[in-house]
Amino acid sequence: MKLFNKLAVALLLVAVGVMVAGGPAQAQSLQEVMKARGLTEKDILAAAKTYTPTGGRDEYLCFSSGGQSGQVIVYGIPSMRILKYIGVFTPEPWQGYGFDDESKAVLAGGKIHGKQLTFGDSHHPAISETDGNYDGQYLFINDKSNPRLAVIDLHDFETKQIVANVFFSSDHGGCFVTPNTEYIMEASQYAAPFSKEFVPLEEFNEKYRGGLTYWKFDRETGRIDPDQTFTFELPPYSQDLSDAGKGPSYGWGFTNSFCSERYIGGIERGRPPFEAGCSSKDTDFLQVTNWKKAAELVAAGKVSKVNGQYLIPMEQAIAEDLLFLIPEPKSPHGCDVTPDGKSIIVSGKLDSHAWVYSFDKIMKAIEDRNFETTDTYDIPIIALQTALDKSVNVGLGPLHTQFDSEDGVCYTSIYVDSQITKWNYRTGKVLDTLPIHYNVGHLMTMEGDTKTPDGKYLVALNKLSIDRFNPVGPLHPQNHQLIDIAHPTMTLLYDMPLPLGEPHYAVAIKADKLQPTVRYKTGWNSRTDEKSAFRARAGREHVERNGNKVDVYGTLIRSHITPEIIEVQEGDIVSIHLTNLERAEDEVHGFAMYGQNIQLSIEPGKTASATFTADRAGVYPYYCTEFCSALHLEMQGYLLVQPKGYVATGAEMQEGVTYTEDDYNTQVATNVATQEVIDQVVGFITSHNYADFPTVVGLVEDATDQLGFAAEAKKKAEDAAAKQDWQNAMLWANQWWQYQVKTADLGLRAKTHLEENGAKKVK
Numbered sequence: 001m002k003l004f005n006k007l008a009v010a011l012l013l014v015a016v017g018v019m020v021a022g023g024p025a026q027a028q029s030l031q032e033v034m035k036a037r038g039l040t041e042k043d044i045l046a047a048a049k050t051y052t053p054t055g056g057r058d059e060y061l062c063f064s065s066g067g068q069s070g071q072v073i074v075y076g077i078p079s080m081r082i083l084k085y086i087g088v089f090t091p092e093p094w095q096g097y098g099f100d101d102e103s104k105a106v107l108a109g110g111k112i113h114g115k116q117l118t119f120g121d122s123h124h125p126a127i128s129e130t131d132g133n134y135d136g137q138y139l140f141i142n143d144k145s146n147p148r149l150a151v152i153d154l155h156d157f158e159t160k161q162i163v164a165n166v167f168f169s170s171d172h173g174g175c176f177v178t179p180n181t182e183y184i185m186e187a188s189q190y191a192a193p194f195s196k197e198f199v200p201l202e203e204f205n206e207k208y209r210g211g212l213t214y215w216k217f218d219r220e221t222g223r224i225d226p227d228q229t230f231t232f233e234l235p236p237y238s239q240d241l242s243d244a245g246k247g248p249s250y251g252w253g254f255t256n257s258f259c260s261e262r263y264i265g266g267i268e269r270g271r272p273p274f275e276a277g278c279s280s281k282d283t284d285f286l287q288v289t290n291w292k293k294a295a296e297l298v299a300a301g302k303v304s305k306v307n308g309q310y311l312i313p314m315e316q317a318i319a320e321d322l323l324f325l326i327p328e329p330k331s332p333h334g335c336d337v338t339p340d341g342k343s344i345i346v347s348g349k350l351d352s353h354a355w356v357y358s359f360d361k362i363m364k365a366i367e368d369r370n371f372e373t374t375d376t377y378d379i380p381i382i383a384l385q386t387a388l389d390k391s392v393n394v395g396l397g398p399l400h401t402q403f404d405s406e407d408g409v410c411y412t413s414i415y416v417d418s419q420i421t422k423w424n425y426r427t428g429k430v431l432d433t434l435p436i437h438y439n440v441g442h443l444m445t446m447e448g449d450t451k452t453p454d455g456k457y458l459v460a461l462n463k464l465s466i467d468r469f470n471p472v473g474p475l476h477p478q479n480h481q482l483i484d485i486a487h488p489t490m491t492l493l494y495d496m497p498l499p500l501g502e503p504h505y506a507v508a509i510k511a512d513k514l515q516p517t518v519r520y521k522t523g524w525n526s527r528t529d530e531k532s533a534f535r536a537r538a539g540r541e542h543v544e545r546n547g548n549k550v551d552v553y554g555t556l557i558r559s560h561i562t563p564e565i566i567e568v569q570e571g572d573i574v575s576i577h578l579t580n581l582e583r584a585e586d587e588v589h590g591f592a593m594y595g596q597n598i599q600l601s602i603e604p605g606k607t608a609s610a611t612f613t614a615d616r617a618g619v620y621p622y623y624c625t626e627f628c629s630a631l632h633l634e635m636q637g638y639l640l641v642q643p644k645g646y647v648a649t650g651a652e653m654q655e656g657v658t659y660t661e662d663d664y665n666t667q668v669a670t671n672v673a674t675q676e677v678i679d680q681v682v683g684f685i686t687s688h689n690y691a692d693f694p695t696v697v698g699l700v701e702d703a704t705d706q707l708g709f710a711a712e713a714k715k716k717a718e719d720a721a722a723k724q725d726w727q728n729a730m731l732w733a734n735q736w737w738q739y740q741v742k743t744a745d746l747g748l749r750a751k752t753h754l755e756e757n758g759a760k761k762v763k
């Protein structure tokens with residue numbers, strides 16, 4: 001141990017001193033590397049456009065659906081580096097999501113018929129908008145398999161709320177927000193009875209329904225308000241995608257549909273399958289809804305609640321002029337309102353055209369009561385030719401459309417032909433095409449579904465990757481292809497494998513619109529965004545027992561968990577609440593325990609809890625799961641579950657080593673030397689304008705805490721030494737040194753940050 005101490009002091013001294021120069025420069029020239037790797041000049045140019053040197057940041061952050069993982073994937077553009085998976089509909093152990101009591105409460109909001117689900121099929125993310133532009137505050141995403149919607153707060157990238165649709169049994173056309181995030185649109189997909197009871201398929205036309213929910217979002221609370229939410233009852237067509245009107249079309253929503261044949265399948269009954277019956281007719285319907293007027297009816301008390309939520313029956317929607325249909329050709333897909341809000345683009349996925357509808361023409365038809373006919377449910381139908389502005393031949397199997405910063409320019413994903421088509425929705429001219437590997441689904445441009453798209457890059461979310469990457473077995477990763485769209489012709493820059501479910505849609509926001517926090521206020525419940533009732537402060541850790549319910553109020557700080565020994569009795573219900581006392585950026589502690597399915601991620605300031613039944617007597621080691629310091633492995637403890645009726649033996653604890661006065665003196669000498677190192681670092685920090693650097697302020701606060709603990713340990717060591725209790729004197733002296741090492745470590749991080757970020761000398 002003595003040797004280790006000396007070594008550590010030496011290392012600290014080196015770190016304080018001058019940086020040692022790097023090794024010899026790379027011998028290989030660019031030409032040599034290009035030759036060796038078979039790279040062309042075009043490859044090098046593409047690489048230069050995406051390569052991000054160490055410490056570099058991306059211009060955009062992309063939020064991609066995680067498909068079957070039920071999560072959200074966050075990556076940077078143009079580097080395509082994955083930064084985070086956000087646990088949303090499914091447990092995610094790294095974040096403790098679905099393992100701590102706080103996040104279990106969030107997941108419980110998504111129960112279906114009281115059943116806790118651990119699967120979700122996340123599809124369409126949406127960023128909150130103010131005046132039709134991304135404001136970077138919230139992210140929403142839907143689960144198709146179970147019609148649920150989640151709210152993610154972008155100030156900490158955590159899921160805060162999950163709501164389940166009370167009418168639908170699947171959804172697809174969500175999430176799409178209205179221009180001020182007044183509402184979040186969620187359309188059902190597969191028609192089912194709103195009663196959620198058994199109804200025979202023979203009653204499909206009468207009792208099965210589609211629908212469109214406008215979830216009310218409350219900015220004040222940052223949560224969806226189910227009480228102010230309303231749903232349009234729609235015919236049992238398969239609702240597909242939605243988009244909200246903006247600018248002149250503000251107040252209206254657009255949702256396309258397929259299978260307006262209302263075919264109900266039945267291969268086993270000798271009937272042709274769904275795929276035949278759902279694509280036999282030439283047209284389906286675009287459903288046009290007036291949400292603004294509907295909201296006024298709700299506010300005026302003219303809409304009734306069913307299943308506890310407002311439901312606008314079709315008859316009411318028709319009578320109040322809230323709902324209209326327009327034919328859409330050939331199994332439509334995609335529904336995208338242009339940035340100026342004047343047109344709606346829908347594609348026919350069994351066709352080669354994109355169909356541009358004019359909002360003005362739609363409004364005129366409604367004003368003139370110019371309807372072609374009505375559907376079976378008496379909903380007025382506006383004739384295709386009355387509402388259509390133009391149709392453009394864009395390639396076989398067009399799906400989705402996104403927009404460029406240049407007026408009129410848009411991009412459509414072409415599934416069957418595997419290409420991106422760049423065209424102009426004003427002139428109807430095709431401008432460029434780019435082949436894609438393989439079968440692109442959605443595509444996404446930077447802020448491409450807002451009022452003011454940024455252009456620059458496009459990501460093709462491909463359904464297949466086939467031979468693009470090293471083979472990893474029959475299940476392949478997905479392939480997101482990054483495309484440069486800053487020039488008249490598109491260029492492919494990068495292939496990124498995504499190995500976490502099949503992403504559907506993605507949205508990208510300018511990174512500087514996001515200001516995520518690096519720490520919580522100490523003792524914070526991050527899921528409810530309030531002070532946790534279970535927080536504990538340093539020195540106030542304690543255990544409370546109430547019958548067989550045991551609450552442990554503990555803390556975490558480098559490098560120990562308080563308490564280190566927890567004793568309970570067999571059958572107790574134990575809740576361990578832990579507060580991370582750190583304030584330095586990225587000083588996360590974890591908490592895992594043998595045999596209890598516990599894993600918490602406790603970021604600086606957070607309080608998280610784990611509740612379990614200690615149903616088996618035994619010894620349960622627990623430890624920190626984040627490598628948080630040199631003594632991370634020592635960040636440990638024991639839960640002792642005593643058998644019923646256990647009586648303590650009264651024996652003394654036995655330790656492996658006995659310390660002498662000499663040991664104590666050597667340790668104290670080390671500590672004195674270490675203090676000199678600390679003083680040098682402190683001198684450097686305080687002689688600079690460190691208060692201007694929030695990162696450094698956090699580090700200094702933590703260092704001050706650690707120095708305070710060091711002083712307490714020093715006092716204990718000296719008290720023990722005065723009593724010639726060399727065992728405790730040495731151990732406390734060593735703990736004093738442990739606190740010093742953390743202080744020095746924090747100080748060095750602060751010093752490096754100041755040096756790298758051009759801090760100025762102030763004295």
Ligand code: RUQ
Nearest residue numbers: 399441442504505
């Ligand atoms: S749509 S399968 Cu987003 Cu093209 Cu869902």
Ligand code: CUA
Nearest residue numbers: 624626628632
């Ligand atoms: Cu805390 Cu490892």
